[in-house]
Amino acid sequence: MLVDNVSPMPNSRVNIPVVIIGAGQAGLSASWYLCRQGVEHVVLERHTRFHAWKNQRWDSFCLVTPNWQCRLPGFPYQGDDPEGFMLKDEIVDYVEAFADSFDAPLREGITVTRVAQNADGRFEVDTDDGLWSAEHVIVASGGYDRPITPPYAADLDPSIAHLHTRDYRSPADIPEGKCLVVGTGQSGVQLMEDLRIAGRDVALAVGPAPRSPRMYRGRDATDWLHEMGYYERTIDQQPDPKATEAKTNHYMSGRDGGHEIDLRKFALDGLQLYGSVTGMKGSTITFAPDLEKNLDDADDSYIGIRKMIDAYIDEKGIEAPAEPPFEKAWRPGSEITEVDADEEGITSILWCIGFRPDYGWLHVDCLDGTGRPIHHRGVCDVDGVYFLGLGWLHTWGSGRFLGVGEDADHVTSCIIRRLGQGSKGRRFG
Template identity: 60%
Template sequence: MKQHQNATPSVHYDVIIVGGGQAGLSVSYHLQKLGVNHIVFEKNRVAHSWRADRWDTFCLVTPNWQCRLPDFPYQGNDPQGFMLKDEIVEYVEAFAQKVNAPLREGVAVTRVCRSKSGKLEVTTSEGQFSADHLVVATGGYDIPIVPDYAHSLPKHITQVHSMHYRNPEQLPPGEVLVVGSGQSGVQIVEDLHLAGRKVHLAVGTAPRSPRLYRGREATEWLYDLGFYDLTVDRHPLGDAVRHKTNHYMTGRDGGHEIDLRKFALEGVRLYGSMVNIRGARLEFKPDLTKNLDDADKIYVNIRNDIDRYIAENDIDAPVEPPFRKLWEPDFDPISVDANEAGITSIVWAIGFRPDYSWIELPAFDDRGHPRFRRGVTDVAGLYFIGLPWLNTWGSGRFLGIAEDAEYLAVEIAERLSNSRVGRLG
């Protein structure tokens, strides 16, 4: 017989935070300052995704000075550098110690729904809880995306998602196809290429960015230009910007830009966007030239924005030569036979999709993405944090989490106060 969901008494909190990473801990930090009763549930350990879901040579793409968790900025001796994976884990763990949140690790939240009394009922691996407010801080990287046609690939060709890629030695001998040219894809290509592996890359629509330009790190220029403070409601694309891919570059070996045309000159085989697999035949759109040109257009636009800022503010900065293409494809290849090319493994680097199936509340669009403004949904008591473009370009990064967390904490505290006044009145 099915048990009634209220048969077991639940422990009540003013606020429950789901996710004990940097975003959830940042909200906890501000809630503690405001004296709000809450608990944080983390299904794994603090910094789990940084520790377990990144490759061995992973490092930040943004410089260390952008690590600005609430009252806990980067304090190392290399603010212009890029923290390696283990250093990121140490930074987040140190922040967790500072926050000293009411944290329960190893507790998975499996269901959130509205009770008849109006409270948010939260089912976990350790029992029932309820809350007036719930903050979802689980990120949007739940389910690795692998296309349906991947099942057509012959069994002798190894497949691995970027989430599970660790190092070149993990893959069998032979050539490797990386599918996807976002930040993860191009960095994995470089990892394989530097290890002497023969690499193929299916190039998607991701844009690219300069790393150093006119004597300065490009993200420093962009910070001064106010790019990281640009809000969703002021962006030309509006909410659609939340689904755009980040610019690719790398922090490896002190940081440098990545030009796929340079990779091609060094022997990496480039194709357009992958569209299908028929046995060992891998098929691509004839869009390689367009994708390379579009990425370069964004790259040049960023340089132009910096040039204008330098001119308007009469800044003394070295002049750089005009952009030029290092390589052009003779044609856009539309297929390759994996066996003939010697491809023995594929790394899927086409991203993730969120899994909010455990939230049984009407807060999502037709694509399963949450609807909100600055993390506040139209569903009473439900909030999100730690997502790209939650409010600004910096929202999904260490740079912008503090501001987003403080905003949500203050909003929640005010609503709790108003509801108590209402009950007393």
């Protein structure tokens, strides 16, 4: 590739048709399509490729969706367990093999510090290793830059340790004593289970995350939903697109072959559940009286998915085993709204309440008032700026192995079309 011979040094300037920022599955999917079409480009990565998969996942991490949903461009899952759930090291092997399947013009260890549009309409991409000038910029840096920790966490007794999901690797990272896991998205419930399996003392602050069946009527629920076309529904087809974008993922697990997570059953087995955390001061932790509501709402989501599958089975006349009606295994009594961490033996907090992207380096008018990208299927109103790899960029699978390739195909097709309509961009090959 032409770019292979270009090594920008500080204060140098390299002109190129396309710059991709980020070398995760989204950025390298875009590179795969551009390479196939012979479009000159560069992929800039501040760490190494797939850094998050290698360095920001816990040791027992596994996929929540079945392996068959791994469909990176030209590289679908080819293993012998399509209905299984790859472990962390297997995921790394998969994405590394995808990257090795083509010759991406990748530059690792380069941090983008500023992107701005000049008077000629080109984009100046400043880095700590020189300046690139491009007609098109694909932002594939993901949405996991800044772990969310609420401001009141700073008011908690400093003797109580704080850890975020990005820094957790194994139960050995948690101090002796009880750990309060905050958040019930996929990470929160899985790390709660990880600690319990290790025999650690753990409590869980339950947020408003929904939950999903795992196996239902003879098949994994995700198999049914895929067959029903659920994963093909676009963000524009959702009743409230903004609310859909903001939703937390349904929780379940792929661990040990996959299973549901019903927090009521964990409570019956001795897990202390609280409502949402509302504040911290000294050794005092306060909770909203919303535990029962959050459990009920999660179950409503669970039941709703079952009803969708039931309706589909009935409509298509499919032979499938019946399932007993869902029953709530446990209900909370009076809700606890305040605890003293010292009295409860709480020595650590594990924050599992998500991340925020950091686009402070992006000096282009393509973000809304909350800092979220403004786009339609990754294509911004500002000509030449694109996003990839975000949840619900186009469909449910956009931020996952299932749909990121289709989005990359769409975005790169737009770029190739524009390059062919008078752009001065170069091609190679």
